[in-house]
Amino acid sequence: MTTPPRILYCHCNYAQVVPKEVKEAVLKKLCESGVAFEAVADLCEMSARRDPALQRLAEGGTVKIAACFPRAVKWLFAAAQAPLPADGAEVINMRVQTAEEVSAALFSEELKPNLPKGKAAPADAPSVQPETAAAT
Amino acid sequence: MSLQDQTTLRIVLYEGDGSQPLEAPGRFAAMTALLEKGFAVTRAAAAGAPARADRSSLLVLGQFIGGKPPQAEDAAGEVSIRFQDITGFDAARIAESVESARALTSAVKQGDWKPWFPVIDYDRCTNCMQCLSFCLFGVYGVDDGQKIQVQNNDNCKTNCPACSRVCPEAAIMFPKYKAGPINGDVVSDSDLNREKMKVDISALLGGDVYSMLRERSEKAQSRFSKERDADKALKERQKCLVKLAQAGDIPAEVLMSLPSPDEIMRRAEEAKAKGQAALAMQKQTS
Ligand code: SF4
Ligand code: SF4
Numbered sequence: 260m261t262t263p264p265r266i267l268y269c270h271c272n273y274a275q276v277v278p279k280e281v282k283e284a285v286l287k288k289l290c291e292s293g294v295a296f297e298a299v300a301d302l303c304e305m306s307a308r309r310d311p312a313l314q315r316l317a318e319g320g321t322v323k324i325a326a327c328f329p330r331a332v333k334w335l336f337a338a339a340q341a342p343l344p345a346d347g348a349e350v351i352n353m354r355v356q357t358a359e360e361v362s363a364a365l366f367s368e369e370l371k372p373n374l375p376k377g378k379a380a381p382a383d384a385p386s387v388q389p390e391t392a393a394a395t
Numbered sequence: 396m397s398l399q400d401q402t403t404l405r406i407v408l409y410e411g412d413g414s415q416p417l418e419a420p421g422r423f424a425a426m427t428a429l430l431e432k433g434f435a436v437t438r439a440a441a442a443g444a445p446a447r448a449d450r451s452s453l454l455v456l457g458q459f460i461g462g463k464p465p466q467a468e469d470a471a472g473e474v475s476i477r478f479q480d481i482t483g484f485d486a487a488r489i490a491e492s493v494e495s496a497r498a499l500t501s502a503v504k505q506g507d508w509k510p511w512f513p514v515i516d517y518d519r520c521t522n523c524m525q526c527l528s529f530c531l532f533g534v535y536g537v538d539d540g541q542k543i544q545v546q547n548n549d550n551c552k553t554n555c556p557a558c559s560r561v562c563p564e565a566a567i568m569f570p571k572y573k574a575g576p577i578n579g580d581v582v583s584d585s586d587l588n589r590e591k592m593k594v595d596i597s598a599l600l601g602g603d604v605y606s607m608l609r610e611r612s613e614k615a616q617s618r619f620s621k622e623r624d625a626d627k628a629l630k631e632r633q634k635c636l637v638k639l640a641q642a643g644d645i646p647a648e649v650l651m652s653l654p655s656p657d658e659i660m661r662r663a664e665e666a667k668a669k670g671q672a673a674l675a676m677q678k679q680t681s
Contacts, residue, residue: 335570
């Protein structure tokens with residue numbers, strides 16, 4: 260038996276770029292369903308923190324992510340040293356898709372990997388060496 | 396404390412054995428309240444154990460039967476696990492109790508910083524160091540292999556996408572920006588051309604913005620050094636910054652918070668030197 264893809268929902272909390280009605284309707288559908296899922300307040304914020312939870316989210320097998328543009332999500336994870344599986348992640352874009360489309364994609368058994376493929380693998384993002392003395 | 400050293404509080408909404416599942420509307424309300432407070436929430440599957448989390452404290456919420464949480468422990472002892480019985484709580488009270496639990500841990504309060512920072516698309520980046528040479532706020536740096544990277548993302552000026560416009564490859568994204576391709580949308584050829592046209596915001600002023608500011612500053616020093624009209628200098632600067640703001644839609648408040656022209660010059664030279672040094676190292680090692 261294959262394990263169904265995990266579901267990750269991003270609430271894009273600190274900006275109004277994802278339409279409120281879309282993210283609310285998607286979250287509502289998830290809450291009405293019997294499925295386990297991860298909901299995060301803001302993937303950008305987690306990436307900026309290099310939150311190790313992103314590694315857990317990226318590493319546990321295939322995953323469907325309701326957030327924004329796949330290119331942005333791919334490199335947000337990479338920047339936190341938590342590359343998403345190139346052929347194991349589907350990013351569903353709540354900025355441009357309707358709530359119905361997003362929910363249908365999340366609940367469908369089929370995974371449609373859609374991370375942009377390019378010359379660099381996400382793991383090629385340089386390791387992070389924050390400077391101690393920063394200009395302000 | 397740097398952003399990256401902070402711990403976070405992770406919430407698990409437990410509805411498995413030994414607990415009474417929430418009704419769907421209550422679950423939605425609780426989730427929304429917690430997300431809006433900046434918490435990450437795992438809705439555990441009926442039979443699932445709380446997911447492991449690193450560098451975070453774990454708080455397990457549930458309507459525990461008899462008010463008693465199930466036994467759970469982190470065998471490695473890495474994670475501190477707490478339980479909160481939420482029987483009879485509405486969403487606001489759940490969020491409040493979680494916030495109080497957070498305050499008792501070392502976990503950071505979320506939402507104190509708007510996550511606005513550049514994200515590099517390494518599929519596009521050519522490591523040309525333009526961004527490093529441009530940014531006055533030390534956001535960029537290079538790793539040991541002289542590869543460009545975002546090092547101090549909390550130094551970035553909120554809502555300012557200026558460095559994405561100097562990138563010749565449209566490789567710099569700000570996921571919370573309003574329009575593509577800066578927001579992460581696919582980069583089309585026409586985008587690339589448009590980006591190129593916007594690349595050099597300084598071109599607007601007939602040359603390098605830093606040299607322009609330097610010239611102004613030198614002129615001001617030589618001609619008016621004794622009776623320098625501070626008001627006039629400020630007005631001039633404002634005028635030129637308004638032009639920049641209109642061209643690159645850089646928020647006026649960001650431009651207004653720039654340091655003095657002399658300080659801009661100093662930082663610009665420093666940034667340029669950093670970029671040049673990185674390029675020189677690249678050449679040596681290739
Ligand atoms: S990843 Fe996208 S949807 Fe999530 S917080 Fe960032 S901009 Fe918003
Ligand atoms: S300006 Fe663009 S291409 Fe050049 S190093 Fe920066 S991100 Fe890479």
